[in-house]
Amino acid sequence: MERLQEEKVKESLNSSFLDGVFASGMIGFVQDYFAPFLLLLGGTPGHIGMLSAFPNLFASLIQIKGADLADRLRSRKRIINIFVLLQALALLPLVIMPFMGHATPIFFIIIVVLFTSFGAVANPAWGSMMSDLVSEDKRGEYFGWRNKVLGFITVASAFIAGFILHLAKGVNLFLGFSVIFGIAFIFRIISWIFLNKMHEPPLDYHKDSYFTLIDFIFRIKESNFAKFVIFVAMMNFSVNLASPFFAVLMLKDMHFSYMLYTVITVTATLTIHIMINRWGKLADKVGNLRIIRFTAPFIALLPLLWVINRQPAFLILAQFVSGFAWAGFNLSASNFIYDAVTPAKRTRCIAYFNFFNGLALCAGALIGGALLQRLPPVFGYRILTLFLISSTLRFIVAFFGPMKIKEVRSVQKIDSNQLFFSMVGIRPLLGIERKVMRY
Template identity: 35%
Template sequence: MVGKEVHQEKLSIEKAKKISIAEGSFNGITEGVGRRYITPYAISLGANNIQIGFLSSLPLLLGNFTQLLTLRLMRKFSRKKIIMIGAFIEALMWLPIIALGFLMVFINLKSDLASVLLIIIYSILMIHGTITVPAWSSWMKDLVTEKSGAYFAMRTRIIELITLTSILIAGFVLDFFRGNKVFFGFAILFAVAFIARLVSVSFFKNKYEPHFKHREEHHFTLFDFIKKMLNNNFGRFVLFVSLMSVAVWIASPFFAVYMLKELNLSYANYTLIVVASSLTSILFFPFWGKFSDLYGNLKVLKICSWLICLIPLLWLPSVFLIKSNPGFLVPYLIAVEALSGACWAGYNLSSSNFVYDAVTREKMAHCFTYFNILRSIGFFIGSMAGGLILTFSITLFILTPILVAFLLSGVLRILINILLMNKVREVREVKILKKQDVLEKLNNMYPEEMFRMFR
């Protein structure tokens, strides 16, 4: 490549990185008014706990297995074409989801049938959304070649801010349409999700795609990957994250159920609690991004994976607060979710960036696909286990079945951290984090320095 061509490519890459933020921002609207409210929508349709578990995990499981097809498609089609077609079909699926609510209102569609249809339609939506992930990950690996922590933290922060705003607006829309009119509120939200996803798709058209050619020597199967998991660092990392997914999803699908059905919170209060998590995520993404670029993604993963062990356990006191001090319940849960958002921001950012650091460009699509598949199997197993605890009404002392699921989730997170976290090693040269350095830095830090860490 001559100098002029190199310069032009650099400009194209910088423009593509900005476009990536724009397309992600509109997808953030879809996330905020659409995907984040699919469980409340299912509850409004009358879905039971097992159906909620299936809705939370089965679409992801099917979608991630479908990514195996993406690896084949990438041999014949450009990554841009795969993403645009997949995301377009994903957008269209919001229309039949809207239709289910109107069928409930106008022809009294049975709850069980409506819930099953929702699981099927949402699975189709997620299949076409997640089928784009290997192509998108490979594409972004080509575009972001340095300081990935800072870039993805900044991109995620912008998207999370837009998602947060969308969640807030959506919550108050549903609160306005509460009661018998709630399906009209959901129809408005999902129509916005549909339009926003279409706009997101349109941005890919002008996004620069570096040349990519599939080479057969870089191909390896899921079975090959699993067979060698314990013998390599990346495999042990995937095993850790996958088992953590099992533990997390014993509780994760049922926080909304607990708030809306057991605590009987309004949509406004539900939204405030959910938003607390998103808000602290936004605040902490830049901090974790800079921290990971300096001290490594593994250090962030270790800190945050231990902290997220506490989250489901901190929900247990709600059983006392609802009886003794109900006015303190919502502020307490907002504080818990604020901590959750800060922890999950670091965990999610460091785990995805660890993949970018550990995997070569040629193997990125395969490794991200297998990472997602094994993680989604964890989601499915966890959510089914949680659903069975609720279905068979397993209680413990004064803990309801949902709180038993939260307790089990927390205990398993701790055990997995103890057994597996130290088996994973950092993959790049990073600065050693010393306690003495941290104390000295904090001692000499001015307020403006502290502010810059979160910028």
């Protein structure tokens, strides 16, 4: 019986990996190209703020219903299969939109809201199911390895999409966007097929595991997990004051080509997936919270680098720093949730985590868009003033936010110097070995 269960787990992880391959391909073809397409449709910086704000707002609201549905249907897999299919179908209007003469920025934003929201409903159920399939002591290493491999697929897909747009610019740029959105649709359908092949581990649904959003809010002062949620939400608010407008700076203000835009944006993604496996192994030993505390100040530094120098070569270097920091922060934030809550509460806790962070991302984008037209310019650009504000808030959150949060499992202690040098490969640490390169 135990052997049969192990086989089911192995088959499920294999199917999940193949789902991830094609889902990552989809992400590469859409993630960094929604904003450029919106600008092509005549979108303004205000529209760009809405593009970041409203998908996050509606996704955060609908995820709570996703957790309720999972409880009602007694199946996480059914939720995943239904809403991933709907997410794939939401890409179809984007395929034909370039040929619609009346396509407007607002209509495009509505479609992106649907696309994002459908995927968001499936996300807590997927995270809960995967955390049951991977043992606690291997999560950092497994998800680090998984994200690293799939990240390279995302990067390759993004480069291909950028090259398609580069070729299409001389013919019909709208046709180029139709092609990349069509490829994304095909990839998502294939990933949905593999999701259907996964086995769902049994999960006992108890009434005492249920708690409302109001219950969660009232426990913020005493709950370690709730304090963690608020910290990450504040960081995401600070980040999203500026994050949606990097594309505006590059494409509208700096007049970068699509290929240069792709190289700069993909550099961070590539670095994330080079570093993420190493971060995962280290987090398994020193704790997710230690990694979060270490990487948060680097995230605060990022907008300042764009203020200091906007030469493409320097921005590519800045994106390496970005990838280094975000790899550790995002992986450890996800794994902290898996460690901090029981399996029966995990789907709902992930939904509430995403709810607060979605609201924070929405508020950041809307406030950033509103401020953008009212700020004095720095070095000739109002966007750079917004970057300075974002960086200041990030530093405040990075310093004060983690103070009252506690690590939830026994870990080894490490100082910041040891952690940094072990990550860049100068000093192997805690059993993480590094091959000697002689040439």
